[in-house]
Amino acid sequence: MVNKEYDVIYLLYIVLVYFRNVNTDRKLVTRVVFIKTHKTASSTLASIIQRFGYSHYLSFAVPLKTHVFSSKKEFKRSMVNNIKYPPLNGGKHYDLLTNHVGYNRNEMEAVIPNATYVTVLRHPVNQLVSAFSYFRWGKAIKVPRPNKEDVIDTFMEEPSKYLKGNVRLKWQSHNGQLYDLGFKTENNVITDDLVYKHIEILGKEMDLVLITEYFDESLLIMKKQLCWSMDDIVYISKCLGTSRHTMTQQTRDKILKWNRGDLLLYQHFNRTLWEKIAEYGPTFEEDLQQFRGKLQETLTECVDPSKMNTKDRRERKYVLKTNASKECVEMSFEDTHYTNIIRTRQLN
Secondary structure (H helix, E strand, C coil), X not given: CHHXXXXXXXXXXXXXXXXXXXXXXXXXXXXEEEECCCCCCHHHHHHHHHHHHHHCCCCECCCCCCCECCCCCECCHHHCCCCCCCCHHHCCCCCEXXXXXECCHHHHXXXXXXXXXXXXXXXXXHHHHHHHHHXXXXXXXXXXXXXXXXXXXXXXXXXXXXXXXXHHHHHXXXXXXXXHCCCCCHHHCCCHHHHHHHHHHHHHHCCEEXXXXXXXXXXXXXXXXXXXXXXXXXXXXXXXXXXXXXXXXXXXXXXXXXXXXXXXXXHHHHHHHHHHHHHHCCCHHHXXXXXXXXXXXXXXXXXXXXXXXXXXXXXXXXCECCCCCHHHHHHHCCHHHHHHHHHHHXXX
C-alpha cells in the first residue's frame, strides 16, 4: 500500500515538474522592440503592442514630442529622455519600443536589453500604391493635371527624373522597407548581393516578421511566440486606405524592378512566416477561425456600421458606437494617442 501511495505521489511530482518547466519555457514576453515600417498596417500593429504594454503597466521608450523618433534616422539611445520619461517603478531599462525610427540593433539593445524583435512587411506593389495615396506624391512630383489618375504609371516611366531634389520621396519610394530596417549603402548603390547579406543579418536578428497580406495569420503566430492571449491581439483597423488605383501589368513589373530589394526582402520573410505556420500544429486553421470570429464580434460590438470618419482624405476610419465599452475605446486608440497617454503616465 505504501509503495502504491509513493508511486502516485512520485507521478504527481513528475507531472508538476513537467508543467513547471513548460511554464518556464513559455513565459509571457514583455520586452518587445517593434520596428515600424511605412504603410504596412504598422499603425494597427503598434497600437496592439501599445495596448498590451499599457494594460500590463510596462515601460515604453517614447519620443520627446511627436509620435515618431525619426522617419529617416536610425535609432540612438540619446533619443530617449530617461529623465523626463523614465522607466516605471524605478527600473533601469524600458520594456517596449513601438514608434517610427530606423533599425539600429546595438543602440536599441542598450535601451531595451533581451527584447524580442518584431516588424511587418508588405508586398512592394501594394506598399507603394498605399504610400503614393497617403503621402500625396502626385503633388510632390508635380505630375501634369491630365495624368493625375495615372500618377504611379507616370512616375514609374522615369522615377529618377522625379526624385531629383526630393529626398523624402527617394528613400520612401525606392526600397523603403529595407531602408526602415537599417539597409544603407554608399551612393545608394543596391545590388542583390548586398540585399541578400542584409536579409541574412535580419534573419538572425528578427524574431518575427509579420506579413500585411496575411495579417491575421501573422498575429496568431505572434500570439504564440510571445505567449499572449487571444484578447491581446484582437484589434480594430486604424487606417483604411482610399486608393482605388488600377495599374497595368507593365507598371507593376516596373515597380517590382524598381523595388527589387524590397521584393527579395518580402519573399524571404513571407517564406519564414509560412514555415512558422507549418510548425504551429494542426489547430492553426481552427484557431484562425476563432480569432476571426472574435474580430467580427469586436466590430459588431464596437463599431457603428452607418458611419465612417473621412475627415482626412488620405484615409477612412471606423466610428465607435455612442455606448461603446471601455475595451472598445482602448482598441480604437491610434498609436499617436497611446504615445500621449504613455508619456503622461511616465512623466517624472
